Amino acid sequence: MSRFLYYLIFLTMISNIVASVPKILLFESKTGAIPSMFAAVIIGTIFVFILVKLFNAFPGKSFPDMLKQYTPKWFAYPVLFYLFLCWFGAGLITLITYVFLFITFFAPETSIVITTLAFVLVISFGILMKSRSMLYMAEIVLVLFVPLIFFLLIKFYVNPKLDWDFIKIAMMHINHVPSYWAFGAALYIFMGIADLVIFNELFTKKHKMGWKQVLVIGLSGAAILFTTFFVPIGYNGVEQIAELTFPWISTSDSIRMKYGLIERVIFIFILAFLGIAFVSLLLHWHVALKLLESIFQFKRLKWKDKMLAPYIFVVIFGIISLVLTRKLTQYQLFSLSNYFFGSIPIFFVVLISSLVLVKRRAKL
Amino acid sequence: MKRRFKSFKVIVVVAIYFSCVSILAGCGFKDIDKRVFVTGIGVDPSEKEKGGYKITLKLSLPVASIKSSTGPNYEYLVYEGETLAEAIRILETHTDKVLEFGHTKMIVINEGLLQENIKDFMDYFVRRSDIQLIAWVAAAKPSAESILRVEPAAESAVSSTLINFFGTSGTDSPFITSTFLYEFRRNMLSDGIDAVVPLVEASEDRKELIVNKSLVVKEETKPLELDAEESKYYNTIVNGMSGFSYKAESDDLKLILNMERTKIHYKIIMVDEKPTSINMNVKMVGVIGQSNKNLSLKDLKEYDQIASKAVKKKIIDFLTTVQKENFDPIGFGLRYRSMVLYNKNTISEWRKAYPDLPIDVSVDVELKGTGAIE
Numbered sequence: 001m002s003r004f005l006y007y008l009i010f011l012t013m014i015s016n017i018v019a020s021v022p023k024i025l026l027f028e029s030k031t032g033a034i035p036s037m038f039a040a041v042i043i044g045t046i047f048v049f050i051l052v053k054l055f056n057a058f059p060g061k062s063f064p065d066m067l068k069q070y071t072p073k074w075f076a077y078p079v080l081f082y083l084f085l086c087w088f089g090a091g092l093i094t095l096i097t098y099v100f101l102f103i104t105f106f107a108p109e110t111s112i113v114i115t116t117l118a119f120v121l122v123i124s125f126g127i128l129m130k131s132r133s134m135l136y137m138a139e140i141v142l143v144l145f146v147p148l149i150f151f152l153l154i155k156f157y158v159n160p161k162l163d164w165d166f167i168k169i170a171m172m173h174i175n176h177v178p179s180y181w182a183f184g185a186a187l188y189i190f191m192g193i194a195d196l197v198i199f200n201e202l203f204t205k206k207h208k209m210g211w212k213q214v215l216v217i218g219l220s221g222a223a224i225l226f227t228t229f230f231v232p233i234g235y236n237g238v239e240q241i242a243e244l245t246f247p248w249i250s251t252s253d254s255i256r257m258k259y260g261l262i263e264r265v266i267f268i269f270i271l272a273f274l275g276i277a278f279v280s281l282l283l284h285w286h287v288a289l290k291l292l293e294s295i296f297q298f299k300r301l302k303w304k305d306k307m308l309a310p311y312i313f314v315v316i317f318g319i320i321s322l323v324l325t326r327k328l329t330q331y332q333l334f335s336l337s338n339y340f341f342g343s344i345p346i347f348f349v350v351l352i353s354s355l356v357l358v359k360r361r362a363k364l
Numbered sequence: 365m366k367r368r369f370k371s372f373k374v375i376v377v378v379a380i381y382f383s384c385v386s387i388l389a390g391c392g393f394k395d396i397d398k399r400v401f402v403t404g405i406g407v408d409p410s411e412k413e414k415g416g417y418k419i420t421l422k423l424s425l426p427v428a429s430i431k432s433s434t435g436p437n438y439e440y441l442v443y444e445g446e447t448l449a450e451a452i453r454i455l456e457t458h459t460d461k462v463l464e465f466g467h468t469k470m471i472v473i474n475e476g477l478l479q480e481n482i483k484d485f486m487d488y489f490v491r492r493s494d495i496q497l498i499a500w501v502a503a504a505k506p507s508a509e510s511i512l513r514v515e516p517a518a519e520s521a522v523s524s525t526l527i528n529f530f531g532t533s534g535t536d537s538p539f540i541t542s543t544f545l546y547e548f549r550r551n552m553l554s555d556g557i558d559a560v561v562p563l564v565e566a567s568e569d570r571k572e573l574i575v576n577k578s579l580v581v582k583e584e585t586k587p588l589e590l591d592a593e594e595s596k597y598y599n600t601i602v603n604g605m606s607g608f609s610y611k612a613e614s615d616d617l618k619l620i621l622n623m624e625r626t627k628i629h630y631k632i633i634m635v636d637e638k639p640t641s642i643n644m645n646v647k648m649v650g651v652i653g654q655s656n657k658n659l660s661l662k663d664l665k666e667y668d669q670i671a672s673k674a675v676k677k678k679i680i681d682f683l684t685t686v687q688k689e690n691f692d693p694i695g696f697g698l699r700y701r702s703m704v705l706y707n708k709n710t711i712s713e714w715r716k717a718y719p720d721l722p723i724d725v726s727v728d729v730e731l732k733g734t735g736a737i738e
Contacts, residue, residue, distance in 0.1 A: 105493050105494075160603070168703075169698065171702075172705050236549075237549075237554040239553055240550075250490075253496060256498045263498075264496060
């Protein structure tokens, strides 16, 4: 497997340690989060395997091209639009969550509009980059931040104040029926691979997908989910864990580096994860933008040989996020992400079945 | 023509850059000289109205340089209000600067408040996102205000004595219990463990602080005070802390042991998922620190026996005293809950069983030497 493919997978996994996935998982901690996580790791890994195998049949082609080539228009366009909505939603939820988090913990005095604007401006430039540069950027950011994040996560585990009794108590809640919403949220961390719909263009060689690769993805997914779910419980207890608005940020404030440059780990923690989240967000919206471009091609909107459509789309993205960050309340964001994560299984099913359809039509 | 176009472009870019400068004029922040740092918060019951709180804020005043300042400069703001939030809002009008809680390292609570409605005022500290969850929580006797107002002579310009007591960066003693805010909240709200906070007292001349007792806190119950000796055993069991003075006596031999390492394992013995006894294994490694007689190195094994017996008795004493009062600072209940599959009756079953559970302790002390002399 190309290393860039791993980057796509790991970026989404890591960025969701902090964002809204833990909130939903911990909310369901007493009603079947653990069996749902088990299910999600198994099914998620299978989905990743199937997707890579399916895309292997079409090296160097993006999904919109394949769909348009082999399926009728009435099928291709709605599917593409649905996929666009999913990616746009994924990016939007990450963005809003991080803006809220930033406002709560970093700069409570700055107005929400300015914070969002700062995010949106940087992202807008980012998503207009070429797909190839996106992958290079993902590599650089991963190399910069992952060692730091790894160090911080180790610090969480070796701290003697982490009470494993609480973690074991949480594990004793295994005797529940899996909850659908928790399953969706846990499955979301495997969504990174789906970025292939656009980035497959750049991979002209077939990916090797054997036992080793499946094992690496499955195990890292399980490790990330374990950390996401159990570490906050070990620091904050079982009963009142669902009360925390940002479970992981509060947890990171429970760690201190006595002789560190900054005593409160929370600030380093937020910055490191902000970096990862930014790239994950960029990748999501880049895919969303490319999908949208493949649906709506305003050929006449040109200025000096440059297509104007992407710029217009980016402005629309920005405006939507500005409006939503101002309008949404914490609770609405929570239920919005809940419904979004609930739609992830459907998303995977739609993507995989349309790929199978394309493959049949192409008679490969 | 083309060259002129290029220079035009450069001018435009430069113009954009310069116009950006005007946006940079003000950020959302307030300058550091318009802020004042709250290093400690004290909570006392109100003297005027029932159910209210008296808040004391300890403000650290900035000094120009460490060399030129003679000692620490503090200012205290005190106000009584119905709730913490209201009182602090009013205190914001008692100073010309913004109260900055990001450096609050000390939350001192009057001993008398730690029995009912603890959740009520602890809520404020956790809800405010700028107060650190790694702030230290302590109980105060006789009042939080009087403790915060103590300024020991040994205090230097840029450090705060009260904060240095806790954690291991300053003094490091098994008598001192250190409790983080998040830890206090976690243990207080969880079933099966009770939170323990250090009890801070002032010396009679109000010049020194003394921290060697602890309080076991449980909602709706009068807190249990652990004296210095009990606090030491608590810290040994829970935090594996070890210090100088573990005393062991036999017929005519008096030893003071210096423990270097302590390892504690405990489990709940169950029959049919019902707790029947508590089993605790203690392993200690150390050297002899003081003796009333000449010692010989070849008798170390014998001293091991004497020491094990003495420590075992002390630990059992401590555990049964706490158990008799129905407090569980160690977290035996948690351990029990982590061993049985969740059902609704787990907690009530444990509560019923705990006061009469027999406790088995086995202690294994391994002495490495007799110190610098035999």
